Every structure is written in structure tokens, then in C-alpha cells.
Amino acid sequence: MTTATTPYRVTPARVLHSEWHKLRTLRSTWITLVATSVLTLAMGAGVSAAYDAGDGAHMDTVVLVLLGTQFATVNLGVLGILSTAGEYSTGQIRATMTAVPTRLPVLWSKAAVLGTITFVLSLWTNLLTFPLAQSFLDGTEHEAALGDPGVLRALTGNAAGLALLTVLALGLGALARSVPIATGVFIGLVMILPEVLAMLPYDIVDDAVRHFPNRALETLTAADSASSGTALLAMSLWTTASLAAAALTLKRRDV
Template sequence: MTASTADAGPATARGAGFHGTAKVTLPRILRSEWTKLTSLRSTVWTLLAAIVVTIGFGLLISAITVADFHHSANPDDLKDPVMTSLVGGYFSQIAVGVLGVLLITGEYSTGMIRTSLGAIPHRAPMLAAKAIVFGVTTFVVSLAAILVAFFGGQAILNQIHAGVSIGDPSVVRVLLGGAFFVMTIGLLGIALGTLIRSTGGSIAALLGLIFVVPIVTSFLPGRWGDIQKFIPNNAGGALVTIGDRGSDLLSPLGGFIVLLVWLAVGLGSATFVLLRRDA
């Protein structure tokens, strides 16, 4: 028993020394966040749902458009062929946003957040790494789904000679902008989850931002109505609109800048609260 204890002592000391001297670098934190993200079943299923919705709705709406084309009173009224195939992105944002909420509130509910923060001397890098890993993942997955929906949808629309190619003006901007918008909603989910901590409350706030705020701002009188241009949905709409955008949308560059501001304010506020509130 004494020998075992003696043998365990140096080993424990060596283990403690290793952890104490190991540097907590951003690449290591990124690997940790990637491991946590990919080890969750909810991540796989939610991203799969987002992919299915993006592609499925895009192909479905394109097929419906072709079926209704010959019955249209005015064939020239055919909707924007690019957005016809990408309409599923508006639904996939919900899945990605909810996943963003769950990534952070799940850690609070299980107490894992204490372990994460205890292993990292400073809290800000942990949230930054989580945002980077989740942001890159959702952008890549969303872009892949959007590309499949686009090419599939245009192949269907070409039956009535209404399809466009990826080389047409503004098409690449719309494809990249759609993926960036979905990623933005996901990161805002992380920000809300950090600020509110409650899964139910954070999801309610996210859905309110997506669905309720646009309705409320549309009823504001006079110049107050211009506020709706700066909410995430309409800023994202500015990124993915080709042609006439009316008075309700900013320019594509304006929409991109507004989304960046939302990300800066959301994640900045989340970092501020994380640094000053107990886990």
C-alpha cells in the first residue's frame, strides 16, 4: 500500500506539472470547441435538418414554379429564379440559430461551462473560439447546401428556360450572402444564449428577432419605419436580392455592414457579460 502511494505521488506531480505548464493557446481552444461541437448529436441532426430544408424547399418551390408556369396569366411575372431555388435558406436559419443557442445554454444547464472556464485563464478566448468554430462550420455547411439547391433548382427551372448560371451577374454574391446570413443568425443564437442563459428564453428571443421584430417595425409611421432596414432579416434580404429592391432594403454592401454590426454588438455584449458574471 505504501509502495503504491509512493508510486502515485510522482505520477500525480508529473500530471499536475504538465497541466500547469501547458500553454492554453487559441489553436488548442479551437480544437477543444471543435471536439465539443462534433461530439453532440444535436449538432449533426440540426445541421442535417438545415441541409434537407435548404435543398428540399429549393427543389420543391422550383418544381412548383415550373408546374404553374403555363397557368400563369403573365409568364413575365416569374419570380427571381435565384431566390426561387434558395427559399429554403429562410427556414434553415431557424435550425442554425437554435443550434447556436443550445451550444452555450447546454453547457450552462449541465455545468460544463464551469469546466470550460476553469481550464482557460481568460473567458473571452473561449467564447471567441466557440464563435469561430461554429461560424466557419455553419457557413461551409450552409454554402454547400445552397450550392446544391441552386444548381438543382436551376436545372428544374431550365425546363421553362428560366434558369440562370452561376456566372450571371450578382449570383455569386447571392450564394455567399445567403450562407453568411445563416451563419450570422447562428452566431446571434450563441450571443443570446450567453446573455440569457435560459434555453427557452434565448430561443424565444431569437424567434422574436426573426419573426416578430420585422412585423412590428413594418407598422412604424414615417421615418421610424426605416428601422426595418436594419434588422437582421432585411439586412440579409439586401444581400440576396437581385434587381429592384424597393425602399425597404439597403444596398448589398449596406446589408453586409449591418449584419457585421449585429455580430459585433451581439458577441461583444455576450463577451462583456461573460467576463463579469459568475458561471
């Protein structure tokens, strides 16, 4: 007498668990995340320790403390690209898509896992960096407390912006399927193109540049910003566009 074997069912929870397992077992993931956290903390402490009264008085306090975000943007962008394009370079993507033939749940799960990890780590790092930096800024014009207006919102906004930026890079990696190409597009979009466009003498271009990812992230990081909601919406739209393009490519092209 033979016993029927219950087929293995692919469920969203199982795909999510699989992507979490892949991400947490890669040494490069934790090296990148820890390095990002340490650089942000060290940069915040270093800049604050070297601060002289009057220098940079015009700069927002949270932006000053979180200057390490510049390094975090690159590190987390590369991590997001590697999480998708890296699988294409190693050939592991074939096994992944064979296990999940509908494909799209893999993309959503990667985005959910990496976005959540990035947000939690960034927020934790920010909450450590700010009081450490303030121990050096006591008595200066940048003296502030976590309970001051806009500070917690800015620290949280920075973490949310970095998480969205990481997922945006993940989408670019899935779209390009090449680590070098996706990295070039990411750096061009986030760092180079806004600076080039800002040189053009047109008001409409200036307005558009303010909604590019790096400028939106800076707005989210500022405690005195009155347009953080608009900046968060802009970041969300960039990330959604990246994931939508990646999803369309994933459905239409062979692995």
C-alpha cells in the same frame, strides 16, 4: 531526484481545438446541420418543380430557389443558442471556464468554429440547390446560371448571412444563459419585431427595419440587390453587438 512538471498552457489554438472537438462530437450538431441542408435542398427543388410560369415573376430568382432559408434561420439560430446556453443548462460551463479562466477565448473560439462550419455547409448546400432548382425552371422567367450577374454573390452572401445569424444567436445564448429565453429573444428579434415595426407609418422606421437581421439576410440573398454591402455591414454589426454584450456579461458575472 524530482522532475519538474511543465504546467499545461492554455493557448488560443488549444481552446479552438477543444471547442471544435465539443461541437463535432455532439450528435445534435450534425442532426441539425444535415436537417437544415436537406430542408433547404428539398424546399428549393419542391418550389421550383411546382412553379408555373408567371407566378412569382416579381421575386428574385435566388430568393425563390433558397426559400428554405426560412427553415435554416430557425434551425441554425437554435444551434447557435444551444452551443452556449446549452452548456449552462448542463453545468458543463463550469468545467470549461475552470480550464480557461480568462473566459473570453472560449466565446471567440465557439463563434469561430460554429460560424465557419455554418458558412461552409450553407455555401455547399446553396451550390447544390441552385442547379437542382434550375433543372425545373428551364424555359421560365427564372431560368438562370451560376455565371449570371449577381448569382454567385447572392449564394455566397446568403451563406455569410446565415453564418453571422448563427453567431448572433450564439451570443444571445451566452448572454441569456437560458435556452428558452435566448430562443424567445432570437425569434422576437429576427421574426416578430421587424414585422410589427413595419406596420408603423413612418419612413424612418421603414429604413430601420431594412437593417434588421432577417431583412438584411433577404437582401444578401437577392441577385439583383444593389445594397448587399450595406446588408452585410448591418448583419456584422448585429452579430458584433451580440458578442460584445455576451463578452461583457461573461467577464462580469460568475459562472
